[in-house]
Amino acid sequence: MIEVRDLRVRYGGRVVADVPELDVREGECVAIVGESGSGKSTTLMSLLGLTPDAEISGHVRVCGVDVLTASPRRLREIRGARVALVMQSPQAALSPATRLGVLMRRALKLHGIGRPAHPRPGPKDGTPPQPAPGKGRLEEIMGEAVEAVMLDREILRRYPHEISGGQAQRFAIALAIALGAEVILADEPTSALDVTVQAEVVGVLRRLREERGLALLLVSHDLALVSTIADRVLVMKDGAVVESGPAARVLAEPSHPYTRELLEALP
Numbered sequence: 114m115i116e117v118r119d120l121r122v123r124y125g126g127r128v129v130a131d132v133p134e135l136d137v138r139e140g141e142c143v144a145i146v147g148e149s150g151s152g153k154s155t156t157l158m159s160l161l162g163l164t165p166d167a168e169i170s171g172h173v174r175v176c177g178v179d180v181l182t183a184s185p186r187r188l189r190e191i192r193g194a195r196v197a198l199v200m201q202s203p204q205a206a207l208s209p210a211t212r213l214g215v216l217m218r219r220a221l222k223l224h225g226i227g228r229p230a231h232p233r234p235g236p237k238d239g240t241p242p243q244p245a246p247g248k249g250r251l252e253e254i255m256g257e258a259v260e261a262v263m264l265d266r267e268i269l270r271r272y273p274h275e276i277s278g279g280q281a282q283r284f285a286i287a288l289a290i291a292l293g294a295e296v297i298l299a300d301e302p303t304s305a306l307d308v309t310v311q312a313e314v315v316g317v318l319r320r321l322r323e324e325r326g327l328a329l330l331l332v333s334h335d336l337a338l339v340s341t342i343a344d345r346v347l348v349m350k351d352g353a354v355v356e357s358g359p360a361a362r363v364l365a366e367p368s369h370p371y372t373r374e375l376l377e378a379l380p
């Protein structure tokens with residue numbers, strides 16, 4: 114799903130991320146950990162071509178698309194639809210005066226989801242027009258997606274300010290599911306949430322990996338969280354990957370002093 118080789122991202126000549134190798138396969142979760150400014154978010158954003166001011170070299174393939182050479186149109190095709198970005202505080206990105214259901218329906222329509230394959234011609238005998246065949250299908254996709262993240266369908270009638278932070282984060286994940294995402298890139302998805310709510314969001318992500326084979330690339334400074342979900346871990350410091358390997362091994366027997374420092378800083 115994600116294949117990175119020799120990725121190097123520079124801002125104004127300064128290397129801020131240097132990632133020799135990063136692979137995420139179907140149903141797998143890889144976490145990038147490290148302190149603030151170590152290059153985690155830059156690495157994540159570069160996978161979607163979202164670092165316009167940066168100089169980038171290397172090889173990045175996401176869902177079969179060669180990101181560094183793809184046309185803007187090809188990149189738009191994978192963003193949102195096949196690869197979803199889940200950020201720290203999704204509530205801020207939700208339009209405040211729009212019900213969640215309306216918001217989701219718009220996003221799905223924009224990507225042509227639920228559209229009838231062959232629109233029926235309108236009736237000629239004066240009877241009221243029949244609903245488009247795609248409408249019920251769209252509602253079904255939306256309902257199924259919110260239930261997949263353990264939310265009630267009723268939430269689709271609410272406005273963004275009527276839901277909690279944890280619900281907003283799960284709604285953002287539901288949107289990704291409804292759009293048919295195969296890969297989720299999550300940047301500190303639980304940092305703005307309290308501990309019990311964090312566990313709910315992580316539980317949802319874990320289930321989606323297992324049941325739907327979703328690939329997950331997670332950026333987090335929270336090693337306790339990472340230990341509950343990641344298969345593999347990359348540790349970054351000052352733009353460089355100082356250690357990588359199976360999460361169980363890296364977190365139990367870190368080989369780099371910096372990883373040991375991060376672990377010792379855990380409460």
Ligand SMILES: Nc1ncnc2c1ncn2[C@@H]1O[C@H](COP(=O)(O)OP(=O)(O)OP(=O)(O)O)[C@@H](O)[C@H]1O
Pocket residue numbers: 124129147148149150151152153154155156166334
């Ligand atoms: N658009 C930009 N222009 C110039 N420098 C940038 C830009 N974006 C990021 N940087 C720099 O790149 C470095 C890495 O930043 P990045 O946000 O990737 O780190 P991070 O590990 O994700 O940190 P945090 O957890 O605080 O988000 C930082 O020194 C940052 O100042």
